[in-house]
Amino acid sequence: METECQNRLPSQPIYAQSIPQLDVRVLISIIQDADHPKAIELVSMVNALPSSRVFTNVKWEAGVIDPSLKDALQKTPVGSHLVLCGDERFIWSCWSVANQAGWLNDEMTLLKTEHVRNLYCVHCGQIQPITTQAEVICQACQVKLFVRDHFSQRLGAYMGVCLDANQPYGGDVK
Amino acid sequence: MMSSMIEVEVTKVKQLTDVIREFTLSPMEGALPGFSSGSHIQLHLPTSHRVLKKAYSLLSDPADTSSYRIAVRLQEHSKGGSRFMHEGLSEGDHLHITPPSNLFAPNSSARHHLLIAGGIGITPFLSYLAEFQRQSKSYELHYAYRGGVTDAYVTDLRQAFSAKLHTYDSNLQQRLDLDQLLSNQSVGTHVYVCGPERLRHSVQEAATKNAWSPSRIHWEAFSGAEPGQAFQVELARLNKTLEVSADESLLEALEASGVEIPNLCRGGVCGQCATTYLEGDVDHRDAFLSQADQSQQLMPCVSRGMCGSRIVLDL
C-alpha cells in the first residue's frame, strides 16, 4: 500500500486509496485508460449507481480535454461528484478544466493509476513527464534537477530545482 | 491590539421603513479607508450606561469612500444598540468606528452568485451588486421581506436590477422555495445568505438535501448576541469575579471591566474572540468552534454561562 499521507507537504496532492461511497446527485467519472485495473473496478462500482456518467479513453493534452466533456462539466448540477482516474498528468489536466468550470476540491476524487507526473523546471519553465525518480536532467536547459515534493495545482506539476548549486547551468560548464 | 478607531460624523439619517433607518457616516476630513464588498464596521455607541459595540455591514458602493452607509433595524427586544441608533442618534452627531473588515466577501472563483436576503439582511448585498455590475458577474438576488416593514431598498432594487431580482413578500403569502432554487444550480454557483437565523437554517437544510458541498455556502450573522440570563464569571489569572447581566454579552462585560479581547464580528462567526475556559456550564451559541473545541473554548461575543451558573475563564 502507498503511504503518501505521511510527512506530506501541504501542497502535495492527496490521492484516494480507494473509491469512496458517495451519496450525490450525479457522479461523473473521467477515465484515461479503461483497461487499467483501477478503472475496471471504478466502472463496475459506478455503473450500479442511478445517475452515473462515465467517460472513458478521454482525449487530452495539458489543460485541454474534449470540448463536449468540458461542456458536460460546466452543466452538471451542484451536489455532484467527479472522479478523475488516470496518471498524474491526466488527473491534473482534467483538474484544471474542472476547476475552471467551478468544481471544488471536496467534490473531486483523484484516483491515480500510474506514476507518470509532470515536473516543472523552475529555471527555464519547461514541463516534462517523469516517473518516480528523484533526480532528472531538464530536457530544455539541461540543468540537473532535484524533484521536490512541492506541487503546484495551477501548473499540475512538481517543482524541479537545481540539484548542485555549484553547477546551475546545463552541460559540463565549470 | 485593537485597530485604531476613526471619528465620523452622522451626516444623514433617513427613515426607510417603520423599523429601518439608514445612516450616512462621513469622515471629519479627507476620505475613509477603502473596503471590499461584504465588509462591516463596528460602531461604538455611547449609550447612557455603557459604550456598546455593534457590527454593521456597509451597504454603499465600495468605489465610493467619501462616506459609509449602514442601515439598522429597530429590534423589538433591543439591548440598547438598535434603540440607540433609532432614538439617540441624529444628524451632526459624532461617533467612533473601526476600519472596515470583511468576513463575507464574494468567492472570487464562483461563476454564478446566488444571493439570498431576509429583511435587513439585504445590506451586505447592496455592496455586492455595485461591484458585480461593474465586473459583469453573473448573479441573482432573492429578497424575502414583510412589505411596508422590512422591505428596505426594494423600490431602488426593482429599478436598477429588475432582471436579476426576485422578491417574496410575506404579507402577500409569497414563499421562496429554497429546495427548488438550490436543486437547479449548476456547478460554479456559490450561495450567500444574510438574514434571520431561520432563513440560514432553511438554506442549510435545502443545501444538505441537495448534496451541496459546505464550501459553496457562505453566510453572515448580522444579528449579534441574543440576550440571555444573568450569570457569574471568574477570571482565574486576574483573580476577579464579574456579574454578567441578562442584557449584556460576556464580551461586553469583560470590556466594561477593562479586559480587551480581540474581536471582529461580535456575532460568533469570525473566531477572533475565542477564549479558553476552565470550568462551568456554557451555553455555546457560536457558529465557529467545533464541538470538540467547545469543550475547552467559548466565544464570549455570543456564548454565555447557563442561567445562574458560574464559569471560570483562563484570563
Ligand code: FES
Ligand atoms: S468576535 Fe467574532 S466570533 Fe466573537
